[in-house]
Amino acid sequence: MEVKILSAKFDIENSHKLEVAKEHGAYATLEKLFAMEPADVIEEVKKSGLRGRGGAGFPAGVKWSFLPKDTGKPVYLAVNSDESEPATFKDRYILVRDPHMLIEGIIICCYAIGCHDTYIYIRGEYTSQVRILQQAIDEAYEAGYLGDTVAGRDFKLEVTVHRGAGAYVCGEETALLESIEGKKGQPRSKPPFPAVVGLYDCPTIINNVQSIASLPFIIDQGAEAYTAYGTEKSAGTHLFGISGHVEKPGMYELPLGLPVLDVLDKVAGGVWKGRKLKGVIPGGSSTPVLTAEEAKTATLDYESMAEHGTMFGSGGIVVLDDTVDIVALVKNLIDFYHHESCGQCTPCREGLGWMLKITKKILAGGGSSEDIDLLLELCDNIEMKTVCVLSAACTMPVRSYLNKFRHEFEAYVEKGASLQAAGIQG
């Protein structure tokens, strides 16, 4: 099931070094790239069906075409490497094991959109990623792949690594821009969208690491080679970080569209310790949970996840076995999003804290059935009333747990303990 496109060099020793990477084909597409017109590059990427790999899945080529023409302002590219969504650890593999694939992707993107300044925004705590990425960038400058004349062509490109101070919300694209500008990382109201008014009020494209890293293959092999993988609306491959209660957790590159349970069983070795499956978080903690039953029909692509009332997300799959206490899980989940709420707008700032306290009360055995209903109502009251979607990243999954596992909450209300502790079958 596994494929090796993005991860082709992951297992090669010292693949992060330019010399080794070049031996295995790094920067080989540039010849072809500079022979193309920028508009043709955008067209090729559109044809490839590449969708934003940050979680939202917006078609990358379409996003690029939103850039206004002839504004007289510089165009910026910001590469989102904040990767702070719990259960998501795909971008770090690219940064550490094949940073030159990312740099090559940046060159392709910048050539296509007419950009000469790129910022890679990376969470400050990711020290080893920063170190390795910066070494690779330094090497690329030295070798002439970055700088005044990229690969000897009349094309200038500067790449700067910007380290954030460690906030989940800075993965939200406009908070990311604020942070690069040296301000507190808080999302901006949209419209205007960054493609029109972005970094330093200039047109800006923000793409996820994996989206950019997918470009060399698309340009090298062509859109059709890319669409040969995946489904009609979910083309290509994706890095899946599988964690939780499986026998073989890890990072796997798979084509989109595979059945969830097949992947769990055949790639990740099945639910650990011979236990039963309770649920699957399909793509990072903010995606609504799939029950074991729902997982039977779900496939790992954007359409199927939408049909199942959830989202494809970031490829961070978490497998939950039948011992998982959903109420405790929800408490953890809200705790995270509450802690990461930037505090800017009222519903998220005040609401998530309230939800957390209610959940803690239920968990401590002091909750009531009304509290469960209140939690559900608060999800509705907060969601989509805020500046950004951080609050929705909390309320959407919480709602799914409340609706799909309500009996576990009721057990706490009635027995003051979890289903398991109360000796009730789940």
Next chain:
Amino acid sequence: MAEMIKLFVNGEEVEVESGKNLIDAVGAVGIEIPHFCYHPALGADGNCRMCLVGIEDGRPPLVPACKTPAAEGMKVQLDTDKIKKIQRDMMEFELINHPIDCPVCDQAGECTLQDYYMTYDGVSSRMNVEQVKKAKKLDFGGGVVHDQERCVLCGRCVRFCRQITKTGELGIVNRTDSARVDIFPGRPLNNRYALNVVDLCPVGAMTSADFRFKQRVWFLKKDEGICHGCSKGCNIFIDHNREKYKDDTIYRFRPRHNDQVNGYFICDEGRLSHKKENEGRLLESLKNGKPYNLTESYVLAQKAITNAENVLILVSPNLPLEQLVATQVFAQKIGASLSGYSDGYIVKGDGDDFLIQDDKAANRKGLELLGINTGGDFFWDSLEKAECFICIDNELPAVDTKRLIKALRETKVIALSSHHFNLVDQAFVAIPVASFSEYGGSIINCDGVLQSFQAAVVKNTPIADVTEVLRRLGGPLSSAPEVLAAIHRVEGPLAKVDFNRIPAEGLKL
């Protein structure tokens, strides 16, 4: 005139100004869209989410009104169940961690949270877990006291210090519901407009150390006035109250919006100058510094004036046109010299490029238009010759005291004074006059804007204004129409002004 467009609010067609956001555009025709964080002087921030409105067929269908420009044909929904619920929900979020102790909050009675609760909420609290605890009674400097628990994090105060004063003392620290407005350690508010954050604050989080807990605001009478602290003439509200068994007392000045003069703000010195209306006042007549019967004082003053060969009258540059012209006519009648010497009112370098002016005289332009001589030489020459010197409320700030004492050695001084200024005790006779909160009149600011104002405060024992005092001393003008007629006789721009129809924002001469 701005371009007008038509849009629909709750299905009703209204005509509004284009280019404005929905809050201002629709607000101008009397339809309120509730909001905490938006302020016309500070722009839209979009953080409170209270102004979310529905746009029929809109993409997206739910928008913050503060960030949404009014557009032709737009169908704005404010009274749908969905929007009403959102407003209730936002109020609930604002209130869950807000102390519900309005009776002891200084903002009660002028609190946006309170008002909105009554208008848009009105349901009981569902908060049954522990509230977030934050710090209270923080001294932010500049006379500002902050309560973090009452704060709704609208950020108006922060934006004021960043955008208006550009001093940036305030910030919001921490994330999530630990977010709070704070100063940097050891760096308090340090700008001359700091107290505006108290007015900007929609709730009781920012209070003025000068005013807090002095009065319940619903007892205050809020009269319109003009600040006399400098030549800018900022528009203010004079908030005053006569408590039982006490006198009518001013408790605070607040800025009153006037785009032609001061916008939405006033400086702290001007704001705190309300104290001067209460303190240091000359309330009884004096003879040689000792209390003396008022009627007898008039007799003494009249005699002194009649007996003098040379009389010099010095007026204050704060007096309104009406009192100045009355003085002018009085001076003509008795053959006195009239000076408006007031160089000492100019504090070089004190002003800024916002509101505060170097010139602390409220009506210097008025002196000029009436042709009153303000020259120093004329004043001193006339003073040397004068046998009687009538000083009308001129503080003589920064005057050469030695020279003044020398010049006055043989001179009978009559002080008509609102306050216990230096010269009052040395005066042969001192007669109290009203201060600017107690009379009406017209003044012209540094930019040539003529503004009129009415009396706000009525003391238990009213004090006569300058026009009335001069009439009692034999002045020829005895009524307001006579005074206005006298102003109209002055050649220049004042001749044609209809003083009964000066627009609210003032008349640019």
